[in-house]
Amino acid sequence: MTQTLAFRRFGPDHIDAAVRLSLAAGWPHRHEDWALLVSLGRGHVALHRDTVVATALATPMGDLAMANMIIVDATMRGRGLGRQIMERSLELLAPQEWRLTATELGLPLYRKLGFESWGTVHQHQAVLPTLTVLTAPAGVRLATAANLPAIAAMDLAATGADRAALLARLCANGRVAFAEGHGFAVLHEFGRGGMVGPVVAQDQAVAQDLLTFLLAGQAGRFVRVDAAQDAGEDSGLSDWLIEIGLPHVDTGIAMRRGTPTAPQGGFRRFGLVTQALG
Incomplete structure (x- = not known):
């Protein structure tokens, strides 16, 4: 896999592929929702044989930032890809505090990266x-x-x-x-x-x-x-x-x-x- 996996900075040309990835994960985001996030922040995509298989974004908000849209294609899970792409996106900003909203699926990864629970949604x-x-x-x-x-x-x-x-x-x-x-x-x-x-x-x-x-x-x-x-x-x-x-x-x-x-x-x-x- 490592020979065919590449990381790229997230750009507007990746939005359509990201929409397909998020819909496959059961998330409702439209093209317009992704476009808003991309315009406000920055992040990465992971490509496997030219197909977007993972995303991660970071949105600056003054002294803090939101980590978001951390998605890995179901066929690529269990290989450490989520951690790799998230770490790359976290390196793009240096806020006083990071925040995110986690699903149960993502909890183990976020805890390994030092995130702690502080509320519910x-x-x-x-x-x-x-x-x-x-x-x-x-x-x-x-x-x-x-x-x-x-x-x-x-x-x-x-x-x-x-x-x-x-x-x-x-x-x-x-x-x-x-x-x-x-x-x-x-x-x-x-x-x-x-x-x-x-x-x-x-x-x-x-x-x-x-x-x-x-x-x-x-x-x-x-x-x-x-x-x-x-x-x-x-x-x-x-x-x-x-x-x-x-x-x-x-x-x-x-x-x-x-x-x-x-x-x-x-x-x-x-x-x-x-x-x-x-």
Whole structure:
């Protein structure tokens, strides 16, 4: 295998092959989802006889970075390829802290590379029913471009990540719920339909108001929310999502390596942009 295996920097010309690889792994990423990740970060592909058989990306976010899209073709597993390509991509950045969202399949590798669990991600998705039990939230409106600095500041306070460039892209193409001084949430296209994330708020009540605002009118459409739960936190939002018709379908493991980047406080991350972007 070593004679026919080559590593290359991930470029736009690899996206179509990466889409096929991720779909084969059961991941819903479209060409547009991969293109966003590639535009924000950097990484590698592994080629076996000119076919993409593995990917790994790294996305810088200020003092921290996300390792993501670590996929190895099923026919190539068990040969150390996942570690090889991930190590190459980790070498591309030198953040204070690395983060990733792990599947059970990837846990052994990530632990060997020094990552530790620090929370869970509860994936909720379904064709959304009519939200007849919810009332229209007060104090929530659609954001404008003028609100972007406040949105980036709340996000930084909640996550410790500088995601201003990512948020600008999401807000330009999505629908943003904004509660002045209290939180925000973004409905954007991802995978099989709509994705609500990030969801950043001072407390769970505000997070639910933001979600209610964005989900109103989405009945009959496929919607996904990845609820974040850091170690020691309750799972109230996950229970609420089940109550409104978005069942819990899977659980990811939030992991990190390095010196933790401390949030500034006052806000909490309730929902992820995607599992790749935290």
